[in-house]
Amino acid sequence: MSLISAAAGLAAGSLGATALGKLREHRKAPRALSDLLGWGFLVGEGVVLTKDGSFLAAWRVRGRDLASSTVGEVAALATHVGAALSAYGDGWMIHADAVRREAVGYALPERCHFPDPVSALVDETRRARYTATAEHYETESVFSLTYTPPPGLVGRLQKAVVAGRDGARDGSRGGVDWDRLLGQFEREARGLRDRLSSAVRIERLGSADLLRHLHECLTGLPHAVGVPGRGAYLDYALADQPFVGGFEPRVGGKHVRVVAVQGYPNTTTPGLADPLLRLPFPYRWSLRFLPFSPATATKVIGKAQLGWFQKRRGAGDWVKDMASKEKRQDTEMDLAFQDANASQMVLDAGAARASNTGGELRFGYLTACAVVMAESGRAADDRAAGLLKAVRDLGFTGRVEDVNAVDALIGSLPGHGHANLRRPVLSTDNLVDLLPLTAPWGGHREVPSGLFPPGSPPLLWARTDGSTPFRLCLHEGDVGHTLVVGATGAGKSVLVGLILAQWRRYAGARTVTFDVGYSHYVSGRAMGAAHYDLAGPLAAGRPVEMQPLRDVDRPEVRTWAVDWVESLVELQGERLSPDERGRLAHAVGLLAESPPEDRTLTALLVGLGDERLRALVRPYTLEGPYGQLFDADRDSFGAGNSPSSGEEAVRHQVVELSHLVGMSDRVLVPALTYLFRRVEEGLDGSPTLIVIEEAWAALMHGRFADRLRQWLLTLRKRNAAVVVVAHSPAQFRDPGVKGAQLLVESCPTRIFLPNPDAAEPDTAALYRWLGLNEAEVSRLARARKKQDYYVRSPSGARTFDLALGPLEMAFLGTLPGRSADETVREAARLADADPEKWLTEWLRLCGLDAEADALERSYPVRLGPCASDATAPTRR
Template identity: 40%
Template sequence: MLNLAEYRQRPALLADWLPWAGLIAPGVVLNKDGSFQRTARFRGPDLDSATQGELIATSARLNNALRRLGSGWALFIEAERRPAADYPHSDFPEPLSWLVDEERRAAFEESGHHFESGYHLTLAYLPPEESRARAAKLLYENSPGDGVDWSGRLDAFMAETDRVFDLLDGVMPEIAWLDDAETLTHLHATVSTRRYRVGVPEVPFHIDALLADSALVGGLAPMLGDQHLRVVSVRGFPTSTWPGLLDDLNRLGFAYRWSTRFLCLDKAEAEKELGRLRRQWFAKRKNVVALLRETIFQQESPLVDTDASNKAADADAALQELGSDQVAFGYLTATVTVLDADPAAADEKLRMVERVIQGRGFVTIPETLNAVDAWLSSIPGNAYANVRQPIVSTLNLAHMMPLSAVWAGPEKNDHLGGPPMIVTRTDGATPFRLSLHIGDVGHTLVAGPTGMGKSVLLAKLVLQFRRYFGSRVFAFDMGRSMRATVLGLGGEHYDLGADGGIAFQPLARIDHEATAPGRPNGWKAACCMKA
């Protein structure tokens, strides 16, 4: 990243190209160029359960948060598709419950590999130059002494990122800042083929050398460690966008890193760039011959380049949206990186990614000569590599960034201290883990038409609930739907009211006065559970 040839004579290492220097605050990384960065993990709405109105409202609120950032700010939004955990192992007390779980395990493993996505948002900020900071001090009386107040800049960065976090907290179902260890683990996962938790060193600096544990080999077909590296970049964009535009990437059955980098622009800089584009397209409406003919004959030419006229009108509409503070603008770079030990398999994965992206109207290019530079642009904190020139609004960014997520459920049941109750599979090779507990509350309602399998689901929940040590089940059913399950588990099944045996009669004395002291007269409600 920096020119170190005058200080040492040796080949450049991967660590030399990484932007990170060290940790200077909880979860805050100081980069080599003097910028700060901070990372949060999040999970967006699930498109399969969200309505169109909810997605539009989410995109609007996300745009409201992102449009407040100006020049010097960079956003790195990453979706990492990674292998999911294996089917959990549990000790069942009965042969039937164990056999059912083993059949479910075999069906789960037979369906192939499973993957789930993790989402991270990195906010990076490069403070202004010292000359601009000194000029700003001249406008204030009793300003601090000479030099740059780096502590004040760090406090301002953390305060601004907290404001953005508060705005996103009402948009995302889940969002939280990463601590030091989680930050190092996330950064390590972006530049390595290995996956493990990274501890925080006693002196948390030179983290570029600490995290770079895989060699990078350049060329037309680069390699990271022993894995072949393939990168596809987005060159062209569709004429219109909508929320969750690239959600199909979340359903691919292999690992990848989908990175979206957005370099924010101030309002003045965006107006300057949009004005230049408007003048450029407006001048292309008529060629030189048509302009000379109009000048000589004093008659306007009827032939106009309609495409250039439409693009000039589009730039004018963008200026109007910018002037009314509806959106902000910036430079967008979107890349998808895949790794595989087999070069042919890596190329096939790249083609599948291109098929999904191009199916949404984008124009993509598989990187060859520019592959290393494109991969470096996907690393959080690197705002200099592979800068793409098309200017994009924050609303389009909210539509194209990896926002939506297929919810895979919690990895464990924290209340019962064990694995999820049921592990199955949903769309796109994504596992689904079902736990009935939210905190310490396990209330559940199952509703549906008659004959659609509600009783089968309840019986399956009973069988899988036996994976927890000391579990006990009491069930009231109708039509003996639980009888086979209960007897198979060695339990006792009572047929209430049959042949004059055991029966319930909760309203037997409803017409008599209460004789027990303190008990009120009147009706007493009874709740019956019907499976």
């Protein structure tokens, strides 16, 4: 006997002679909450068989943020969802629940692994600030689908059980193949998912999640529920709280109030219920729709039309007409005294019949209510009053249930179609307008990448309008590549600096920042990062040097080294012949036999017998203008990242490129390609964040563009995310920047900064090319400079504020009354003069004496690698 047959038999046997087609209690007088529930058994993964023989399944659904959508997009969403739901008629039932609950709290200290006192203090301060503000809530929407087989089939099942006939081996009972019915229901469930998936994000609930949802709807408790064993009654398993009925019911320790919608506005529009999904307290918005088949709808609408037709005139007029045997035509005066509302309703009913007959719409009974559960009666009353006001503000009429409170609660539960049955006939268009399809996005609750430890917290918590918080994660699946687009002075550096600081919360995290303009010098030095000022003033007396050929004893590096030296030739406008490339490869191979410190470009020059090759390589040796940068006998970048260095790897690095950017591509491109290789060599699977400021554009030329694109495609496999920073969307449309489209496509997460010119036609076209719609472009034009940020990803979109305080700005901003350059110079002076105490002195200089005291009390002052010990001495 199959599981469905056994469960169906148990369901029928438990009811005995009670009609299965009616949702009634097991006993004439219910003794417990479980007696009021219709949930029976689990008969498949994520499928419940109810006591009346129905099948129930559910999906987690999320649509768009209404504030980030155009009118056309919201209308298209409504049309698509309406068409998907129009496939159902008699015997089907749709429940939609928008559960507003407390948001996931700030990451606990024990889940964070900050390696330095400054980033730890910054996060501690942000946690305190977040928890001290008003409570935060977010909305989860769940759609449930219930199918009740025809009454004859249920009756035959009951008779078979009562008569004692066992089920057949093929899953039939009473001549009914219940396994086949379950299979048909599963196919319909998959069809609903397929029809909705192109419009909304939809995820089928498994058994554990389904039971958790049903339990939360009943008790208001959001915790997980254990999946009971085979054949266990779900009504007893889920009704695990004491229940008190009456006008003001209680479930467990929660007081229950139900706000019932009684009347609807004359017209509805897509997203009408969106304000209800932003209220600052927990509750559940519940919609139950019992769709009609076209034939049933014709009967119901026709009956209603006749009723309204008869209400046009008073009862006395109807009696006179019936007493008179002569038919008479209504005069103009008769029409003037008829009920105008009733006459209009007759016309509306006629239009509904036409839409139903033409297949444009489907109709059904809609029951809408909001369920409030609170720890005290006063809190429940206050929230119910707030909900009632919000409902009325949207044009509905409603009331707080009293006599009907228990029935209204039961009727709001998924799978319960008979309790609190309301009979207003509405169309699928009206239903979709009320569905919770446009709630604001709260961000990922944890990092969605399988390469991070399970349960890794979001990157950072931000501030938004309303009570729904926002948690920023750069990742979409395993891909964390991100674009940051914003004009100079709009706040890019502050955003990126905070992202770098907060990234350190992950165990073993690594960061590499290719900076332009010393934007991350202060924060990098404060948080212990090694700082490299390539050809810049902060490297005076301790130049940063590179040894690109140091590890050519490894075959894979030897191949790379040949390509890298060949790129030096190409940057001078020359090309190597196959013979010349062969001689170059041979010379590099000979170099591999030397000690690591002798594998220099000067040594390569000696090994090259071809004078043309020697002339092309010479500019990068000590004999040429670029030798101080490339022709070293020790690599000062990323100490420990080279296998031959014998040193511990540096976990956090800042590389200043502003002085290289001012040079020709002959210097910048080979430097970046070499540095990128060193970064890649250091990847060990730990969460790594690589920030590339404006210098990325220099690589988007010729063969170097292909290398950068390939780098983006492969880095994610090694748990590295790349943040590309641009000052304008026009950079990606520059004809000289090849492969920009693939670069953009490689970055699923995109963060945009305010731009007052965003709505200008030419600029708006650029933003649309980056994936924004008209509403989003308009938001950028209205956004507040240095305060608002707009993130868009495949999972959702949201405007947020970093909620920065004085402590963060002490390291991400400038000193009071000082310019950016003056701030950098002062930080360098203090850090070099007293590496042990400069952090507290810096905070006091910023006017943060209390924070300086906290740093001294709570954290041992320790200094990470800095420019003075991370760089190499000059060549002797």
